[in-house]
Amino acid sequence: MLKKLDISNYTVLARTEIEFSPGLNVITGETGVGKSLLLDAVGALLGERRSGLPVRRGADKAVIEAEFAPSNSDEIRQWLKENDLPDDLPVILRREFTRQGRTRIFINDTPVNLNLSRELGNQLLDIHGQHEIVTLFERSRQLSLLDAYLNRPDLQRRYRSTFAELGELRRQEKALRRRLEDSTSGRDTLLRQQAELDELQPKASEIEVIEAELVKLENAEKIFELCGKICDLLNEAPESAVERLTKAKEYLVDLSVYDKSLVEWDTELGNVRSVLSELNRTLLDLNQNLNHDPGHVEDLRERHASLTGFLKRWHYQNRDLSEVVDEISRGLTDLAGLKEQLQQIAAEIQAQEKSLIAAGQELSADRRSAAQKLEADVHQRLKAIGMVKARFQIAFEEPSTETPYADGLDRLDYMLAPHQKMPFQVLQKVASGGELSRILLALKSALADQDEVESLIFDEIDQGISGRTARLVGLQLLRVARRHQVIVVTHLPQIASLGDAHFSVRSTDLEGSAQVILLNDAERLEEIATLLTATGLSDGALQNAREMIASARQMKTAS
Known part of the structure; x- marks a missing residue:
């Protein structure tokens, strides 16, 4: 899990050190103080590219450092050894940005490139933000989510390997034909x-x-x-x-x-x-x-x-x-000899095409079987977070055996019918922002049962929801947090009150800087009360917050 996050001079964050807990970690704060910057910093640390200069004004460089204590330590150690990196645990990732625009990334104090940082990051942490809600419309993203639920990387590797080998054979054939044309002219x-x-x-x-x-x-x-x-x-x-x-x-x-x-x-x-x-x-x-x-x-x-x-x-x-x-x-x-080679490579291409179709059909069959299970799983989870009448469906096109794709024979669409009497339509035509957030949460919580990634981060998962629905979303996050560390940025008290640890991002009024603090019980009560009212703290708001925290505690015990 993500144990510690240390940020220095990253945009408006002057110096922030956070020690996260297992279970559900919630982050709240006033609008505009930089709650999402924490997750932005984690994304940068894990290899995401950054445009612009993230160094805080007046500083020479920005530093982001995270300490991970993975439960799958044997696999992580093996990965570190395979990449000639120190296999010390916990794993320390660090990224530095200079004012001159240069950046460096380190794993256990050893310099690495962005690709290695991403590869390790994908094994340690999964970030879900507003960008992912947008990409949920993309067919390629929908297919990758289904493949993650299927959890058969062996089938995917076999297909992609065969596809790559076929592509190489076709490139060789093309080169041979050019040579033959040149030779024929002479x-x-x-x-x-x-x-x-x-x-x-x-x-x-x-x-x-x-x-x-x-x-x-x-x-x-x-x-x-x-x-x-x-x-x-x-x-x-x-x-x-x-x-x-x-x-x-x-x-x-x-x-x-x-x-x-x-x-x-x-x-x-x-x-x-x-x-x-x-x-x-x-x-x-x-x-x-x-x-x-x-x-x-x-x-x-x-x-x-x-x-x-x-x-x-x-x-x-x-x-x-x-x-x-x-x-x-x-x-x-x-x-x-070129003619003979062309005949030979044509035969190899034909055989490889058959192997590709066979691998693709096997993968396609397993995808369709997994899709039925995922449909039922998501449907139940949507009901649990307030979309009682919604129906979710994964619609496949006919497998493309004539022009196979790099990721398989399949093209599919995630479909939604918000009410029983409404027909299924693709997500972008029918789902609201709040519905999309909940669909993504349902998908991610379903995937969490299959996923070995220990830590999940959610940003803007509460978009477009409130009241009872917000509480249901919070309970769903709590269920995911039983098996994974969950970090969620939220502005809703119904979700924040369920946290096992509660952090608040606050402005320091110092050149627009912000800091992150871990709230004690009294501070947490005031924070929840502030989230409940727009008119400032009052005895009524504090009492409502007290009741909400008590209710959340009962729900956590019951669940």
């Missing part, structure tokens, strides 16, 4: 290129091999001349290199008789002679293998022109021909 080019390559039949590194061969053939005379000179020096000339090495080797053998360390040099000279002999054979082969046929040279030039012409014609200059061949082959293969 398909003719690839086919013409492949046809030319089939005719050319290029070999690996063929251009480089031809260029090297042409260099030799075009310089055959020079090569022949140089080879001859080298061979002469190695073998034919007087005192040739080979002969000189042979003599040197003989001398070295004789010399090694006197110095054994020279024996290894004998081996080295033998290796050098072998190398020179191998070089001689290589040069002779080079001379013999040179094709001096002019026709052969011309053939090589034509082949070279054909291969390089292909590269130039298709704008592949400065590219390796082998790489180009592979690229064209891959392009054609990818084109065929």
Whole structure:
């Protein structure tokens, strides 16, 4: 539950510290002193965005801090651990606003973002204000309330997960189709290129091999001349290199008789002679293998022109021909592969659509079953809060299997017949402000029996009601407070007198500031009396307040 709320310099609240109690906490105060600011501050703390500057005039920053002692401590600790946050209890949430417009949020003194703050807040607290009464007209809000009553998050997760996977498959299909369209536009080019390559039949590194061969053939005379000179020096000339090495080797053998360390040099000279002999054979082969046929040279030039012409014609200059061949082959293969991928993903989409419809139909069936129970539940609660003749209905459209929605196959409307002889109509056409407040209370009290959120806050739940109806609404809040901590902002004494703890928001007459105080019995009596009369405190008003508090005490004991 929400144990403590500490507010500093938030709008007109200079310094406020409130320690809430279990059960029903009521907050009253004069109109315009900022009762709803308390709930506004809690909403800001739990991640709601704020427009404008909420920092009190003259202050550097506003700070809102709340201390929660959750009954579901194991689940909260697990959530804190999963998000790498200190799992200390109680949980401390803090939000700061600076005059420069910056804001920071902390969970257990660790900075977090708005999303984490909201996620934790949804597990700790549920706020119901004027805004929620307005959103009660929205079909999406009506569906989410029914889903909360259904309390089958597993079905909702399964459907939403399948819907998301289907969306991803469709995005992939769209991307593949774009790639296929782009590839198809270049398909003719690839086919013409492949046809030319089939005719050319290029070999690996063929251009480089031809260029090297042409260099030799075009310089055959020079090569022949140089080879001859080298061979002469190695073998034919007087005192040739080979002969000189042979003599040197003989001398070295004789010399090694006197110095054994020279024996290894004998081996080295033998290796050098072998190398020179191998070089001689290589040069002779080079001379013999040179094709001096002019026709052969011309053939090589034509082949070279054909291969390089292909590269130039298709704008592949400065590219390796082998790489180009592979690229064209891959392009054609990818084109065929894209068609196969499209066929495969189309089959996956079809299967996923069937899974989505199956999940949606199961969720829809459970929603309709839950809707019948919620109708009966709300009907009984409406009777308990003074709408005796009202009838409540949840009307479903036919499930949309052709165009499933992100939250299921269903679209529905909350319908109300204020009297038995009146037809059902959608809420916005038939419900008054007071009726809407009571319908929301009936829904929320029904949901409270299903909900694990421990603390509920109500603002303006008493809109448009008074007298006996107000007392009935208060009793309904009291019933909810048996299982949950309830905090309600009210201007009605019939509700305020039922509180287990009573707080009053009062103006301090200091630059429009306000403070919140916990009332003792005497102060509470005066506060209730003030709410009962518009003419100021009187003995009669105090007596009426005394009787109302006593009556409330009896009702609480009886209930």
